[in-house]
Amino acid sequence: xxxVVVVDDEQLVRAGLRLILEAAPDIAVVGEAADGAGALEQAxxxxxxxxxxxxxxxxxxxxxxxxxxxxxxxxxxxLTTFDLDExxxxxxxAGAVGFLLKDxxxxxxxxxxRTVAAGNAMLAPTVTRRLISSFAERGPARRDAARQRxxxxxxxxxxxxxxxxxxxxxxxxxxxxxxxxxxxxxxxxRALAKLQAGNRVQxxxxxxxxxxL
Amino acid sequence: xxxVVVVDDEQLVRAGLRLILEAAPDIAVVGEAADGAGALEQAxxxxxxxxxxxxxxxxxxxxxxxxxxxxxxxxxxxLTTFDLDExxxxxxxAGAVGFLLKDxxxxxxxxxxRTVAAGNAMLAPTVTRRLISSFAERGPARRDAARQRxxxxxxxxxxxxxxxxxxxxxxxxxxxxxxxxxxxxxxxxRALAKLQAGNRVQxxxxxxxxxxL
DNA sequence: GAAGACCCCTACCCGCCGTCCGGGCCGGAC
DNA sequence: GTCCGGCCCGGACGGCGGGTAGGGGTCTTC
Numbered sequence: 286x287x288x289v290v291v292v293d294d295e296q297l298v299r300a301g302l303r304l305i306l307e308a309a310p311d312i313a314v315v316g317e318a319a320d321g322a323g324a325l326e327q328a329x330x331x332x333x334x335x336x337x338x339x340x341x342x343x344x345x346x347x348x349x350x351x352x353x354x355x356x357x358x359x360x361x362x363x364l365t366t367f368d369l370d371e372x373x374x375x376x377x378x379a380g381a382v383g384f385l386l387k388d389x390x391x392x393x394x395x396x397x398x399r400t401v402a403a404g405n406a407m408l409a410p411t412v413t414r415r416l417i418s419s420f421a422e423r424g425p426a427r428r429d430a431a432r433q434r435x436x437x438x439x440x441x442x443x444x445x446x447x448x449x450x451x452x453x454x455x456x457x458x459x460x461x462x463x464x465x466x467x468x469x470x471x472x473x474x475r476a477l478a479k480l481q482a483g484n485r486v487q488x489x490x491x492x493x494x495x496x497x498l
Numbered sequence: 499x500x501x502v503v504v505v506d507d508e509q510l511v512r513a514g515l516r517l518i519l520e521a522a523p524d525i526a527v528v529g530e531a532a533d534g535a536g537a538l539e540q541a542x543x544x545x546x547x548x549x550x551x552x553x554x555x556x557x558x559x560x561x562x563x564x565x566x567x568x569x570x571x572x573x574x575x576x577l578t579t580f581d582l583d584e585x586x587x588x589x590x591x592a593g594a595v596g597f598l599l600k601d602x603x604x605x606x607x608x609x610x611x612r613t614v615a616a617g618n619a620m621l622a623p624t625v626t627r628r629l630i631s632s633f634a635e636r637g638p639a640r641r642d643a644a645r646q647r648x649x650x651x652x653x654x655x656x657x658x659x660x661x662x663x664x665x666x667x668x669x670x671x672x673x674x675x676x677x678x679x680x681x682x683x684x685x686x687x688r689a690l691a692k693l694q695a696g697n698r699v700q701x702x703x704x705x706x707x708x709x710x711l
Numbered sequence: 712g713a714a715g716a717c718c719c720c721t722a723c724c725c726g727c728c729g730t731c732c733g734g735g736c737c738g739g740a741c
Numbered sequence: 742g743t744c745c746g747g748c749c750c751g752g753a754c755g756g757c758g759g760g761t762a763g764g765g766g767t768c769t770t771c
Contacts, residue, residue, distance in 0.1 A: 400623045471750070680721050687758095
């Protein structure tokens with residue numbers, strides 16, 4: 286049985302959600318709250334599996350409460366009428382694993398609760414669409430290219446280049462890896478040649494684009 | 499009526515998908531193909547609304563064909579047995595708006611076709627989950643912090659620091675901005691002091707985190 | 712209109728970075 | 742065994758990078 290708490294400032298909405306969810310045999314609504322503060326309190330006291338959080342609420346809104354609720358244990362599904370980008374960003378950064386519009390069909394809402402309880406994620410289709418495009422654009426396009434360029438490096442060379450990318454000087458790198466500064470320079474030089482780079486800055490950029498830290 | 503083409507190398511799978519989809523009154527399977535080449539041909543000839551593409555196929559696999567199919571018009575939903583990260587990355591970069599596992603329930607499959615046809619996106623829950631976490635991590639958290647650190651720089655200093663972040667040497671920067679190399683050094687030096695950085699590499703990292711190029 | 716603040720530019724000195732050269736070590740090929 | 746190639750290490754030299762000091766320009770502020 287999946288234990289759910291419903292949070293919304295409008296009692297009518299809470300009642301509606303409760304009706305929808307309790308129609309499912311494997312879902313039980315064990316609590317309700319009317320704002321973010323109440324949500325957090327319920328999260329600690331009832332320890333539900335899933336929490337449905339309205340975005341806009343008086344006093345403490347859902348987005349503000351989300352991070353604390355997530356930290357308290359429950360999976361969080363955000364509910365909203367408008368899928369504004371800013372809402373989505375903040376919600377996902379806060380650790381929410383669901384983001385649904387209030388016009389979601391009842392069956393999908395129950396399905397979302399199950400999906401989230403199982404450790405997966407569920408987003409409204411429009412949200413998914415934009416998440417994908419933001420991923421495809423600034424996604425691993427450059428990252429994979431950078432990794433491929435770094436491929437010819439030796440394990441040791443890569444290790445040193447990563448230190449370079451952290452902004453460390455040769456002397457410091459030498460201390461960290463317990464070797465002579467001259468050796469560090471040699472490795473850096475070899476890396477520069479292999480990657481056809483002129484600067485150690487360019488090495489750092491490559492490593493950063495490749496996401497290695 | 500949503501017009502769909504099903505692409506899979508196994509005839510049995512194609513037949514199964516056709517059965518599932520044609521059970522829906524608003525979906526019609528208008529074609530089939532057994533590999534990526536066939537998929538592309540059908541995409542051009544039949545101009546379907548949606549194309550279901552298996553990832554692993556002989557000759558031309560689905561991931562390779564996806565980009566061309568997308569360019570030809572149809573929305574693409576990828577189908578696979580395993581949701582490997584690499585598959586997902588390539589598929590989304592190729593422009594696919596759906597990524598489903600083959601164990602998806604029939605009802606959801608039809609729903610995915612409708613969702614995609616309507617211009618939205620549909621991913622398997624496990625895929626959504628990882629997409630979210632990759633988004634939350636590399637969110638604008640660090641970007642804004644970096645921009646704030648760069649704030650005290652003057653316009654000119656920022657301009658020069660950006661050149662530094664591109665991996666250019668002082669002499670080259672001097673040529674580009676038509677000034678003396680000594681001047682470039684002075685600006686860099688000021689920037690280093692303001693940002694409490696020890697290296698020009700650290701400047702480059704800041705600029706990159708701030709997303710300025 | 713003079714002082715002050717800020718920005719932009721320049722010149723010189725030193726330390727770090729990068730290059731070139733070479734040696735020791737291990738693996739496989741024959 | 743011997744040769745060969747790749748990888749890791751080290752030393753000595755030239756050039757680039759960074760620190761310091763100072764001059765000129767414009768805009769505010771009194």
